[in-house]
Amino acid sequence: MNITGLENNDLKLIIFGGKGGVGKSSCAIATALALSVKFKTLLISTDPAHSLSDCLEQPIGFKVTQIIGNENLSAIEVIADEALSNFKKDHLDELKKLLETSTNLDNNDINEMLTLSIPGIDEVMSFKTIIDFIEEGKFEKYVVDTAPTGHALRLMSSPKMLNEWIKVAARMRWKYRYMITSFAGTYHQDEVDALLISLKRTVKRIENILSDRVKCEFIPVCIPEAMSILETMRLLSELESFQISASQIVINNVILSQDCDFCRRRKAGQSKYLLQINESFPGLNKVEIPLFAEEIKGLPALQKLGSSLFGNQDIN
Ligand SMILES: Nc1ncnc2c1ncn2[C@@H]1O[C@H](COP(=O)(O)OP(=O)(O)O)[C@@H](O)[C@H]1O
Numbered sequence: 001m002n003i004t005g006l007e008n009n010d011l012k013l014i015i016f017g018g019k020g021g022v023g024k025s026s027c028a029i030a031t032a033l034a035l036s037v038k039f040k041t042l043l044i045s046t047d048p049a050h051s052l053s054d055c056l057e058q059p060i061g062f063k064v065t066q067i068i069g070n071e072n073l074s075a076i077e078v079i080a081d082e083a084l085s086n087f088k089k090d091h092l093d094e095l096k097k098l099l100e101t102s103t104n105l106d107n108n109d110i111n112e113m114l115t116l117s118i119p120g121i122d123e124v125m126s127f128k129t130i131i132d133f134i135e136e137g138k139f140e141k142y143v144v145d146t147a148p149t150g151h152a153l154r155l156m157s158s159p160k161m162l163n164e165w166i167k168v169a170a171r172m173r174w175k176y177r178y179m180i181t182s183f184a185g186t187y188h189q190d191e192v193d194a195l196l197i198s199l200k201r202t203v204k205r206i207e208n209i210l211s212d213r214v215k216c217e218f219i220p221v222c223i224p225e226a227m228s229i230l231e232t233m234r235l236l237s238e239l240e241s242f243q244i245s246a247s248q249i250v251i252n253n254v255i256l257s258q259d260c261d262f263c264r265r266r267k268a269g270q271s272k273y274l275l276q277i278n279e280s281f282p283g284l285n286k287v288e289i290p291l292f293a294e295e296i297k298g299l300p301a302l303q304k305l306g307s308s309l310f311g312n313q314d315i316n
């Protein structure tokens with residue numbers, strides 16, 4: 001089977017995830033390349049390991065960069081730490097005021113609190129960067145390469161985590177608001193309320209797009225090995241709990257060759273796991289990709305992987 005449905009015009013966000021080293025980046029880049037034949041595509045990496053630059057053999061950073069020789073494909077590495085430090089820089093005053101008006105902390109404590117992380121905020125901010133791109137609408141497809149499972153799950157659960165924080169902050173604010181109203185008779189929304197409202201809106205926007213089966217698809221990548229299958233099961237059940245849609249799975253590094261004893265033994269070893277994958281993920285379209293003799297590096301290798309993912313489908 002091949003990857004299907006990505007050319008659907010309404011599908012905007014395609015996210016690849018899975019265990020470390022199974023081929024997420026290779027599949028995400030090859031998919032973006034294949035889609036860029038017809039669609040203006042933005043390839044986004046949220047993996048701090050900077051693998052886009054290595055695989056595409058050109059520098060990519062925290063800035064949309066066009067891929068050399070391909071007008072339809074651009075890439076960016078969105079790093080959570082950087083997105084978070086931008087957020088803190090932009091909103092330090094509001095965060096300080098939130099703590100000043102809603103707690104009994106002194107200045108030293110407040111400054112210390114501000115150095116602590118707000119749960120989920122770094123990932124939400126990197127997701128916000130992605131959603132801002134989608135809403136800006138400069139591209140038709142957005143392909144996301146994530147860091148290994150734990151990180152991808154954190155990314156997916158970040159809206160929920162931040163939502164809890166916003167609820168607590170809003171409750172603290174409500175007390176402050178009550179106090180002001182009692183003294184002054186009236187209360188006007190200030191910049192802290194505005195920040196909480198805008199964070200809440202961001203969380204909602206992220207949840208809306210992630211749970212929209214028409215606009216967003218998550219593609220797990222696994223290999224025929226025990227650990228990878230276990231991790232994929234965990235990933236899929238978490239995705240389901242976040243109402244994120246997955247309809248197909250890439251099974252990478254499948255050994256085809258029977259030419260030598262080593263290959264035959266590896267192939268035999270994989271066959272029980274391929275069976276297990278079939279049984280464990282009955283509802284998913286299975287896309288098997290062979291283990292190539294060479295690593296996936298540079299455009300020709302990525303295009304070869306793309307042909308394997310999409311078969312002879314015409315995405316044109
Ligand atoms: N089908 C394949 N055949 C041969 N090498 C592969 C294949 N898929 C991935 N690789 C290689 O395996 C390594 C890990 O792939 P990568 O895409 O970086 O994984 P991940 O992003 O999941 O960590 C890379 O060196 C890549 O070139």
Ligand SMILES: [Mg+2]
Nearest residue numbers: 024025047051
């Ligand atoms: Mg990677």
